[in-house]
Amino acid sequence: MYMEIDPLKAWERLRASRSSRPGRASSGARAKTYSTALEQAQQMFRAAEVVGPQTRPLLVFYGLSQAGRAIAAAATNLKGEEWNLVSHGIHAIGYHKDFADIEIRTDPAGSAGSFVRLSELLESPIWCTDTVVPLNAVWDTIPANLEYPLTAGERLTPLYASAGIGSQPHPLLTIEVGDIPDRVVDAGSREALTEFLEAYPGTSGHDGFVIRTEEGVDVPNYERSHPDAGWLIMHWAMPSGADSAEQRRARLRAMTRGYAGHRYFFPATAGLPRDLHPLMAWWVVLYVLSMLARYQPAQWAKHIDIDGSHHAVPIEKILERALEQLPTLIADAIDEVAVWP
Structure with a gap:
């Protein structure tokens, strides 16, 4: 099902929240991090709008990463220094494989990496090295990808x-x-x-x-x-x-x-104990795209080659939809974690 989502209204929600910061972001270092991280996220998303797929995943992923710091700063369940995210907390291997088969690993539970801390906060699974999670399985769990498969196999979609x-x-x-x-x-x-x-x-x-x-x-x-x-x-x-x-x-x-x-x-794919939170599914996919663009530029150029890669159009579409849909998901996630018990 295709949905119309207005990113401008979402950014209005996020900007309005900065003068009345939610949850534990009301004062101190958490307040400063909340406001600054959201400003950085919005500027990166704006910059991503004017570049092509060669560079766009870098800006979109790091915009999302900064928004993740704002989510953590607002979270009422994160106390002390638990809100301070210090690394990615997620890894990709197998860049030599087909694009759909790139594998994702996470840091252990309880670590301070962004992906792990936010996944625990949003009740989304992590899996370390015990489970093989291919990019394709996570890709299919994003509603925006319903019409843009990476493979012709049987899919588990929302x-x-x-x-x-x-x-x-x-x-x-x-x-x-x-x-x-x-x-x-x-x-x-x-x-x-x-x-x-x-x-x-x-x-x-x-x-x-x-x-x-x-x-x-x-x-x-x-x-x-x-x-x-x-x-x-x-x-x-x-x-x-x-x-x-x-x-x-x-x-x-x-x-x-x-x-x-x-x-x-949402499906629990690849042997995971439960379904991924949609924001964390986006996180996985954009992390892989950004790592390819940053560290494997020659391979990335092949993946986005319209004349030679059947993945090129799905990649273009997900990057477009990321700019449309992620601001709303970010605002919703802040509302989700900032509620006082």
């Missing part, structure tokens, strides 16, 4: 959660789930759907509306939104007595992650 929660009490939380891949819809069976949804932790305990075939078999009642995906009305039983609209909204928030005002079920 599922859009559209919930029209009424005001009356109801024992079921009912959601329209979209962007279910063509292969699952074509399979048509409840078994195929159940197997597919095993990669989506938030869907645990689901049930779905079915239709009965002429052979007397109950199958998911999919609707097609476009030729490559489908929608399905799904529901979850609420605990006894927890049937109010607010309780159902809380259940929805617990099952899904937010993305610029929308809700998604």
